Amino acid sequence: MVERKSDNEFNQTPSKLPRLTKTPTSSFQSSQSQHPANSTFPLSQPQSPTKGSRSRPAFDVNARLESMELLYTEMKTQMEGSNFEKSHHKEVQEMMKARITELEALRDHLSEINESLRRELEDCKVKLATFSITMDEARRGHSIEVEEIHRQHRHAVADLESAHGREVEKLRRQAQDLEDQLRRNGQEEIDRLLRTHSEELSSLQRQLNASIEEERVQRVREVQELTIQRDTQLQKVAIDIGQRDREADTLRMQLEQAHVELDREKIMASGLRDKLSDAAANCTTLGSSMAAMKAKIDFLESDNQQQSQSFADLHKRMQEAIEQERIAKEKLRDEESVLRKLRNEVQELKGNIRVFCRVRPTLEGELDQKANIIFPDAEADKKEITVQGPEQVSSLGKVSTTNHAFNFDRSFGPSSQNAEVFEEISQLVQSALDGYNVCIFCYGQTGAGKTFTMSSSDGMIPRAVEQIYTSAQALEEKGWSYTMKGQFVEIYNETINDLLGKAEELDKKKHEIRHDMQRCKTTITDITEVPLDTPETMESLMQRAQKNRSVAATKANERSSRSHCVFILNLVGVNAVTGERSEGVLNLVDLAGSERLALSGAEGQRLKETQSINKSLSCLGDVIAALGQGKEGGHVPYRNSKLSYLLQFSLSGNSKTLMFVMVSPLQAHLQDTLSSLKFAKKVNNTHIGTARRQAKVKD
């Protein structure tokens, strides 16, 4: 802050200024030496003389005063300027004051506004708080409502689901009933037609044979009688003629005698002439009887014509009967096509991928190790299976178990027989004859019954082949002729082996899978294909495959459990009557054991086996899952394993697939049982597109 001095103070001249009398300091001296005479400070001279002052000239007061005057004038001018500036500053100050007043007024105004705004803000805050409370209440109400709606929705969805489930169940049952009905009706109709037809045929045949026989016997009898009559008459005539001849001879002799006697006895000439005319009359009679005989012979000949006519009639009737038989056969063929169509429609209704579950019985020595497995609907639909999980101990030491329920297209209990199981798949096998690609595979852990179900002497493979033979034979009547060829391969460590080839070539000969994408056909290079002409061929084929499997088993322990076994049956049918052609494939697969195979600890051959089984089974699951997504043109990882690549055309949406999940009844296998059933459940929940028949009609 600058100290203000009064105007008077500034207007005083230097002469009027009080004089400084002493400050004899060295600083003064130094300042004086630094400032020349015109310097404004200091204003006084030191009073006490020093050693140095004695040598200096005397102090010039006037000059000093002059300089002081000058200095004063200068200062005055400066002061005037300062005064002007001061007045200017005063003005500015006034202006600033006015401005400050203005601003203060503005500030007051703004404060008022601020105050009112603050009050408004307070109001708003109060309102906001009220509004927030209302909002919270509304939100709570809303969430309660939403919760309520959710609950209702859940209930509605659950109701709908159960209704839908019931509806689906009902539809499935209806479809089943319809199928049974259709099958029964079709079968009954066919049986009835066949019966009627064969009865008609046999009665016609009998009638025909009887009437032919009767007619023949009668005609033969007539012919014999006529022949006898004719012979008798001919004999008679011959005798007559002989007699007449003899008479004629006699007469001739007599005539000769008469002639002889004529000469001698002319009188007797007229008598002889009379006798001659008698003889002539007799001759005429003989001629007429000969004509009668001739007429009789003609009559007999015309009777032969009648016989020919009746033979022609019989022939005509026989032709008519053959024509009727042909029409009946044609009708039967039409009905067979309808039946085929219906059968496959029923199969499609059931879904193109189906899952059956089968629990094997406990064997000797296993009775006390049974797991708790039940079949809740064994008396009704036979679809459910419930497995009691392993015991779990809680932290409080409480022991509990969980029940795991599963639902499949069909569940078979331990008492089920292969015949009963086959009955359920026979329609599917039939589809292969109708030109579909069918794949049936058995999945499950080692010892769960896969081989027993598939390849035992009364398993699915021999039964399927037998049914195909029987059906193919029955279809022959309808113009179909089938060629069947079988292949049997093993996939071990991602390598294909020919089970019908030479034993010494196992694991040595290389086989490649080739796909013909246009014809949707799979071939394996250098593989043995056996024509199956008779059921006996099938038996020897199975024995050959079994022998090779045993040879392979000596190479690696438990090899049969650790390899996949695929039986491929190629069926080509041609209908000579309708020109139709169908190509179907039936694949029956016995998979490697699916037990959880840990990689840890395994090494060498065992590690390789484990890796390839894990890979191929998980790849099979991936393929089914990808197909289930049903994306047109979507990627399906068939190539990730040999098994899925081999079955590509039999696993696609265009084929019919059935999976058997095989279950061991033992407590020790419970974890594997549960994981097999969970895998099967996933497959069961998959829907694969509609199968197409590979049938062609000749141009």
Ligand SMILES: Nc1ncnc2c1ncn2[C@@H]1O[C@H](COP(=O)(O)OP(=O)(O)OP(=O)(O)O)[C@@H](O)[C@H]1O
């Ligand atoms: N339904 C059944 N009725 C009677 N016995 C059965 C049945 N299923 C399986 N078995 C018996 O159980 C045993 C194991 O069955 P199987 O060999 O078929 O199992 P697997 O699953 O094929 O095993 P692997 O994977 O080792 O080939 C065999 O002795 C078999 O005869």
